[in-house]
Amino acid sequence: MNDFSDVYNEYAVPVRRFLLSLTQNEEIAEELTQETLYRAFLHIDSFREESSLYSWLCQIAKNLYLNERKKLAKRQASAATHLLEGVNGEEWTQTLLLREQAMLVHQVLHSLPEPYKEVFTLKVFGELKFKDIANLFGKTESWAKMTFYRAKERIVKGMEEKA
CATH class of the missing domain: 1.10.10.10 (Winged helix-like DNA-binding domain superfamily/Winged helix DNA-binding domain)
Structure with a gap:
């Protein structure tokens, strides 16, 4: 692939579908897709080709999704604490x-x-x-x-x- 736009064009839709299967939410899947591809762009030099590029992107996407879930759980717990105070x-x-x-x-x-x-x-x-x-x-x-x-x-x- 000549530049990252080729990666984006080829993998944006499959990564978005993968994230949609995890999130069940169009907006969140779209946001996480953009963040996934941005992070991949920043760290493309760390891709070691031990797996497929798609697998690497899905791993980034999954990690972002899990981080978002943790943040959401903390926000909910924080809101509950605020209510209880x-x-x-x-x-x-x-x-x-x-x-x-x-x-x-x-x-x-x-x-x-x-x-x-x-x-x-x-x-x-x-x-x-x-x-x-x-x-x-x-x-x-x-x-x-x-x-x-x-x-x-x-x-x-x-x-x-x-x-």
Whole structure:
């Protein structure tokens, strides 16, 4: 091939089809195709011809796709953490209901062991103070705060795992 435009002309469509099979999304596949070919252009001198050029391009594409998935999972977990930081009953519930992740949060919450599930539910949905939660369990206020904090951590971790 005389220059990289030949590579682009020959492999853009096959690489895009490969990415479409991974992403199931036209726009993302197109974006990743452009990024794949750009990276290949930058690093064409590192192509060792141990495999076909198409295989090399697909490997670049797959790595970009996996990196995007990781970034998306982190963004979703970050959004969940942000939601959980300003927890205050009704406002928090309304915010969650407006988000796609509401069901996921409830699934993770449902799977929490006791006392995390109950403490979290009492604080967020029951709008109880930590002092009142502590009295219900016959524990200290510090215990209630720590249990609530750990429940939030478990919810975020569970959402990261499901993403």
